[in-house]
Amino acid sequence: MNSKKTILIVDDDIDFRNQIKFYCEKFGYETITANGEIEAIEVIKTKKPDLAIIDLMMEKDDSGFILSYKIKQKYPDVPVIIATAVTSETGLIFGVESHEEQQWIKADLIMEKGVRPDQLQREIKRLLKE
Amino acid sequence: MSDLKVLIVDDEPGIRSGISRILRNYRVGYPFLEEDFGFTLTEAETGEIALEILEKQEIDIVLLDNKLPGMEGIDVLEQINKRNYDTAVMMITSYASLELAVTATKRGAYNFVPKPFTPEELRGAIESITKHLFLKRMTKKMSETARQIRFQFLSVLSHELKSPINAIEGYLKIMQEKQAGTSIDDYMHMINRSIERITGMRSLIMDMLDLTRIENGTKSRNLKEVDIIECTKMAISSMEPMAIQKNIKILTAFPESLILTADSNEVEIICNNLISNAIKYNRDNGTVTVSIFTDKTNLNIIVEDTGIGINAEEQEFLFQEFMRIKNKKTQNISGSGLGLSIVKKIIELYNGTITVESQPDVGTKFIVKIPFKAQPA
Ligand SMILES: Nc1ncnc2c1ncn2[C@@H]1O[C@H](COP(=O)(O)OP(=O)(O)OP(=O)(O)O)[C@@H](O)[C@H]1O
Ligand SMILES: [Mg+2]
Numbered sequence: 058m059n060s061k062k063t064i065l066i067v068d069d070d071i072d073f074r075n076q077i078k079f080y081c082e083k084f085g086y087e088t089i090t091a092n093g094e095i096e097a098i099e100v101i102k103t104k105k106p107d108l109a110i111i112d113l114m115m116e117k118d119d120s121g122f123i124l125s126y127k128i129k130q131k132y133p134d135v136p137v138i139i140a141t142a143v144t145s146e147t148g149l150i151f152g153v154e155s156h157e158e159q160q161w162i163k164a165d166l167i168m169e170k171g172v173r174p175d176q177l178q179r180e181i182k183r184l185l186k187e
Numbered sequence: 188m189s190d191l192k193v194l195i196v197d198d199e200p201g202i203r204s205g206i207s208r209i210l211r212n213y214r215v216g217y218p219f220l221e222e223d224f225g226f227t228l229t230e231a232e233t234g235e236i237a238l239e240i241l242e243k244q245e246i247d248i249v250l251l252d253n254k255l256p257g258m259e260g261i262d263v264l265e266q267i268n269k270r271n272y273d274t275a276v277m278m279i280t281s282y283a284s285l286e287l288a289v290t291a292t293k294r295g296a297y298n299f300v301p302k303p304f305t306p307e308e309l310r311g312a313i314e315s316i317t318k319h320l321f322l323k324r325m326t327k328k329m330s331e332t333a334r335q336i337r338f339q340f341l342s343v344l345s346h347e348l349k350s351p352i353n354a355i356e357g358y359l360k361i362m363q364e365k366q367a368g369t370s371i372d373d374y375m376h377m378i379n380r381s382i383e384r385i386t387g388m389r390s391l392i393m394d395m396l397d398l399t400r401i402e403n404g405t406k407s408r409n410l411k412e413v414d415i416i417e418c419t420k421m422a423i424s425s426m427e428p429m430a431i432q433k434n435i436k437i438l439t440a441f442p443e444s445l446i447l448t449a450d451s452n453e454v455e456i457i458c459n460n461l462i463s464n465a466i467k468y469n470r471d472n473g474t475v476t477v478s479i480f481t482d483k484t485n486l487n488i489i490v491e492d493t494g495i496g497i498n499a500e501e502q503e504f505l506f507q508e509f510m511r512i513k514n515k516k517t518q519n520i521s522g523s524g525l526g527l528s529i530v531k532k533i534i535e536l537y538n539g540t541i542t543v544e545s546q547p548d549v550g551t552k553f554i555v556k557i558p559f560k561a562q563p564a
Contacts, residue, residue: 072354
């Protein structure tokens, strides 16, 4: 039996996908990748990842939120990390501050892209309770 | 009195008729408006029927129960948002599912009324949604100003510029820390991807320069007699290296020369973009055909390819800024999504039109028509 945990990586930016995949594999996880909301939904129909890392702006500005919602609907126990390059400085603000908003989106963590790999690893371990 | 059309979506006939009774003679007024708002009511017993009604009629307010026999309220809401109706949605939910209400408001429902509600509560909710709708329509009219559009444009632009920088920085860090081993060959893929992203960024910057030039307006345009064919040939020769890489033949069908009043730069930008797309979104060993001719009223530039095509749904949005089609076939093709919007802006300066005909996996044809007579002298 394969004891490696699987991480689903969803991003429409092939390079971000490559880099997260690179690191996750280095950390010792299996990876599955998808290039957007639609492809990711296909994937989760048949596979249950142990954790998902998804981009916010894909097909639509809030694809990541919708996808997070859908993953949680199907697999409530799978932790979801939303990674975003959208920060206040770009003028596009997706504040997910209130408790209400977090409840809806249900992502376990919303982090900025460009986070250091060791931080990423720490967060993944924390969410996987390793 | 102006009438707002209210669609009541609930499977219980009792609730539908109850709501109808409460709203039939209800009026909402604004102190500064002479007219009151009254309500005309339509009923639907399922989400499917509601969507059919919404497709056919203009509905201002939808009162939507979540628990429906077929598709659920929340899915109806999603469809309503997807189809961009100018409608305000109010969800009707039981107290128990407050969480659903939050979801619904996040998905574009204006508000929710918890069930069971008193006539007063329903009227209060309807009053606030009516005012909201009115204000929304007013501000929408007013705020479509250049400034806001500009701001949005710059926001998207900075996002588009940040993504490649993040990507390149990410690769550089992996290399800096020798994360993938000590041989440079292990990093070739990352180096190539970085160069690719830099190329993409450069073309975005070039597009931006083109856009600014157009927006600076006519004062910097240089309209004079130019040979359209010569401009086109320049564009073709600058695209040739790209075509060779994919072994694509560029066929031409045009006269030896065609002198018209135009800005040669602009003609080149049009041809460059259309031909580069025809190559980029083509298959290997395909062809690109560039035809130019005049008929009684128009100069016609037609660029046709044998590539991946564009489906009807996507054709609609093609000319919007930063619009890129994202699917399996395009995921490894880089671009900024500005090309066609620039082309369209230029063509509009000449009072011309651009249209597209396309069939997925067969090919695409862009047709540019520029009238002679309307040409600025
Ligand atoms: N000839 C074509 N065949 C198929 N799809 C096309 C064609 N031309 C354009 N498209 C689609 O339309 C989208 C918008 O084209 P546009 O030229 O505006 O942007 P781009 O090519 O992505 O970027 P750039 O600004 O670098 O030109 C493209 O992303 C592509 O999906
Ligand atoms: Mg293009």
